[in-house]
Amino acid sequence: MLERPPVTKPANLPSYRYPLEELFQEFASPQAPGAVGGAAMQAAFAASLVAKAARKTLAREGFEPMAEEMNRIITRAESLSDGLQEAIDQDAIGANRLSHAHALPQASAEEQAVRRDCIALALSNQAKNPLSLAQSAMEVLGLAEAVLRYGDPQNTSAAFLAVRTAAAATMACALYALAKSREVAGMTAEIEGKATALWNQARSLDQELTQISWDRIATKQ
Numbered sequence: 001m002l003e004r005p006p007v008t009k010p011a012n013l014p015s016y017r018y019p020l021e022e023l024f025q026e027f028a029s030p031q032a033p034g035a036v037g038g039a040a041m042q043a044a045f046a047a048s049l050v051a052k053a054a055r056k057t058l059a060r061e062g063f064e065p066m067a068e069e070m071n072r073i074i075t076r077a078e079s080l081s082d083g084l085q086e087a088i089d090q091d092a093i094g095a096n097r098l099s100h101a102h103a104l105p106q107a108s109a110e111e112q113a114v115r116r117d118c119i120a121l122a123l124s125n126q127a128k129n130p131l132s133l134a135q136s137a138m139e140v141l142g143l144a145e146a147v148l149r150y151g152d153p154q155n156t157s158a159a160f161l162a163v164r165t166a167a168a169a170t171m172a173c174a175l176y177a178l179a180k181s182r183e184v185a186g187m188t189a190e191i192e193g194k195a196t197a198l199w200n201q202a203r204s205l206d207q208e209l210t211q212i213s214w215d216r217i218a219t220k221q
Helices: 017-028 035-058 064-102 109-150 153-181 188-218
Strands: none
Touching: 017 035, 035 064, 035 109, 035 153, 064 109, 109 153, 109 188, 153 188
């Protein structure tokens, strides 16, 4: 039987496989992180793609007039990516806070009131935090739009992927926030308008930029 030659990893291949394996295993398990953590990861990935496309535009001759805007995009995209990576644990943090609130003592009327308020606060944060995350993902989508429209057309595929990923993250978080808001009395009205606006804005921009991406490549002679 012939022995397989050893696999040699190219020098420029990042060593990412095992940390990602562990992360994906976590996402596949019943425990947190869940939808919000997944959306945070998606949006962080989209922000990294935006920075990549902007850097490639900077390196391309003829795009010097866009240098200031591309540098601004890189700086903001990297900042958003850092914050979004930290938010991957948001599901687990929210679940832990709610669990701790439910575990509070309730022997007296005063303790019951405190426990009830803590549960309401934890549920409220489970709706408000994803809404804030949706706003960050929407900002990433705006940056992706800029590099798609004004960056190097050779980066259309990367910019398109950033658009679709950021849009999905925005919509998922808006949907989750709205669902959670229905678990807290009187909170739906506060969340629904913002969540609906983010959902519609992300969906509309996603559809527009998807068509632009396809037309740019498919109609190219």
